[in-house]
Amino acid sequence: MKILIVGTGYVGATTAMVFAETGWQVTGLDVDAGKIERLKEGRLHFHEPGLEELIAEHVRSGRLQFTTDKAAAIAGHDVIFICVGTPSGADGSADLRYVRQAAEDIARHMDGYKLVVTKSTVPVGTQERIKAWIAEAQPAPLPFDVASNPEFLREGKAVEDALRPDRIVIGADGRRAAERLKSLYVSFACPQLVTAPRTAELIKYASNSFLATKISFMNELAKLCDKLEVNVSEVAEGMGLDPRIGPSFLQAGLGYGGSCFPKDVSELVGAARKNDADLRILEQVMDVNRTQSAYLLDKARLRLGGFAGRTVAVLGLAFKPDTDDIREAPALRIIDRLLREGADVRLYDPVASLPGGADYRAVAVCEEAEDALRDADAVMLCTEWPAFGRIDWEEAKRLLGQPNFFDGRNMLDAERMRRIGYYYQGIGSGY
Numbered sequence: 001m002k003i004l005i006v007g008t009g010y011v012g013a014t015t016a017m018v019f020a021e022t023g024w025q026v027t028g029l030d031v032d033a034g035k036i037e038r039l040k041e042g043r044l045h046f047h048e049p050g051l052e053e054l055i056a057e058h059v060r061s062g063r064l065q066f067t068t069d070k071a072a073a074i075a076g077h078d079v080i081f082i083c084v085g086t087p088s089g090a091d092g093s094a095d096l097r098y099v100r101q102a103a104e105d106i107a108r109h110m111d112g113y114k115l116v117v118t119k120s121t122v123p124v125g126t127q128e129r130i131k132a133w134i135a136e137a138q139p140a141p142l143p144f145d146v147a148s149n150p151e152f153l154r155e156g157k158a159v160e161d162a163l164r165p166d167r168i169v170i171g172a173d174g175r176r177a178a179e180r181l182k183s184l185y186v187s188f189a190c191p192q193l194v195t196a197p198r199t200a201e202l203i204k205y206a207s208n209s210f211l212a213t214k215i216s217f218m219n220e221l222a223k224l225c226d227k228l229e230v231n232v233s234e235v236a237e238g239m240g241l242d243p244r245i246g247p248s249f250l251q252a253g254l255g256y257g258g259s260c261f262p263k264d265v266s267e268l269v270g271a272a273r274k275n276d277a278d279l280r281i282l283e284q285v286m287d288v289n290r291t292q293s294a295y296l297l298d299k300a301r302l303r304l305g306g307f308a309g310r311t312v313a314v315l316g317l318a319f320k321p322d323t324d325d326i327r328e329a330p331a332l333r334i335i336d337r338l339l340r341e342g343a344d345v346r347l348y349d350p351v352a353s354l355p356g357g358a359d360y361r362a363v364a365v366c367e368e369a370e371d372a373l374r375d376a377d378a379v380m381l382c383t384e385w386p387a388f389g390r391i392d393w394e395e396a397k398r399l400l401g402q403p404n405f406f407d408g409r410n411m412l413d414a415e416r417m418r419r420i421g422y423y424y425q426g427i428g429s430g431y
């Protein structure tokens with residue numbers, strides 16, 4: 001079987017690598033000629049540790065190819081993975097226009113049986129809609145199946161997550177699709193769940209929403225910790241020792257960002273409302289997340305007596321470490337607010353850049369963390385890049401105008417920072 005990947009963003013590029021790595025002949029197709037040109041040279045258009053090397057290796061060996069030629073690509077492949085974006089529309093629900101476009105492209109150019117597999121995160125019922133879109137757009141009826149195979153990789157850990165997943169979920173409405181899809185994953189040792197497409201689609205949203213719930217729970221608890229003078233990180237450590245709770249996703253901070261949690265929680269809440277079902281818990285999860293960055297800003301504003309005329313060093317822009325992705329990054333909210341309240345913002349991130357345009361022209365983007373710290377009245381740490389943990393903070397204190405530190409990721413040791421002379425506040429770091 002030859003595999004076509006439609007859409008070569010985070011998920012598409014990683015999926016292409018995974019199938020090439022497991023021995024399949026793979027082609028990546030994208031409408032963005034710039035991305036395809038880079039990929040053809042084995043270069044990646046985003047930052048993802050370890051991925052570029054593997055892609056380059058498979059491009060060199062000829063196992064992995066890239067193209068913008070839809071007609072030839074679709075006609076020449078048996079299995080087609082849809083990996084296009086499903087961003088939030090104006091009403092917060094998933095915008096399926098790219099999925100529909102991909103389905104109609106497939107319909108127009110197919111030359112025989114195709115197994116179409118959706119890896120994009122799509123609402124319950126989308127598999128049936130894709131079937132209808134393909135059937136309607138076909139010039140002449142040709143056989144096909146549509147299956148759902150949600151992706152669970154995390155940015156920054158995409159290679160590890162995709163090559164060694166915890167589980168593979170296959171949503172198929174017939175044996176032909178299920179067996180073919182399973183045969184692509186024979187070399188994977190993890191549990192594989194074969195279920196109905198609607199179930200597979202919901203597993204993806206429920207998983208992300210549950211993880212987001214853990215985060216918002218800890219963020220609410222962190223505020224109580226501040227009042228009770230208890231360190232939330234230690235509480236999380238103690239909670240996480242219970243295997244029923246588990247240690248992951250208990251880190252309080254500036255809230256969840258990225259291209260997945262915010263849009264997926266919002267879609268699920270919308271789906272519940274449309275179906276007259278209550279998902280009030282998730283509405284609260286969203287609400288807590290929306291206001292989380294304001295919590296740290298309030299602490300800093302109080303300490304500085306307002307931001308007007310103050311210099312604030314913002315460390316970290318990406319929504320999490322090991323990525324250059326700034327979609328829904330809490331740092332952006334913080335910077336917006338600081339600018340609006342008249343602060344001079346000095347920003348450092350090891351890989352991520354601000355969006356172009358006029359909005360952020362006033363921000364001084366620094367080449368080194370130390371440049372951002374120089375003469376600052378406060379530091380706001382927004383992304384827990386490991387490099388920030390390696391800074392000699394005792395030494396760095398000399399660079400600052402005032403040693404005020406607001407740690408939005410509870411990354412540094414609160415007690416030590418206070419001992420070496422900082423006014424240090426985290427999110428639930430004790431007081």
Ligand SMILES: NC(=O)c1ccc[n+]([C@@H]2O[C@H](COP(=O)([O-])OP(=O)(O)OC[C@H]3O[C@@H](n4cnc5c(N)ncnc54)[C@H](O)[C@@H]3O)[C@@H](O)[C@H]2O)c1
Pocket residue numbers: 006007008009010011012029030031032035083084085086087098101102105119120121122151152153154155259260
């Ligand atoms: N980013 C993640 O970590 C992650 C993880 C799991 C699931 N997902 C889901 O996977 C999907 C893709 O996410 P992403 O972050 O890779 O998106 P992305 O925006 O990085 O990439 C999507 C790509 O699809 C291309 N595209 C759009 N329409 C096309 C068409 N008709 N034909 C060919 N190419 C087309 C775009 O040019 C773009 O390169 C989303 O539904 C997302 O929710 C993302």
Ligand SMILES: O=c1ccn([C@@H]2O[C@H](COP(=O)(O)OP(=O)(O)O[C@H]3O[C@H](CO)[C@@H](O)[C@H](O)[C@H]3O)[C@@H](O)[C@H]2O)c(=O)[nH]1
Pocket residue numbers: 121151152153154155156208211215248249250251252253254255256257258259260261319320
């Ligand atoms: O304890 C935690 C863990 C995470 N986060 C934040 O949550 C967001 C999401 O982090 P993470 O889940 O690691 O990154 P993503 O790449 O967005 O991955 C999520 O979204 C993907 C897209 O759907 C899924 O495939 C993954 O399984 C799911 O973890 C980031 O802003 C993190 O800073 C916290 O605040 N506290």
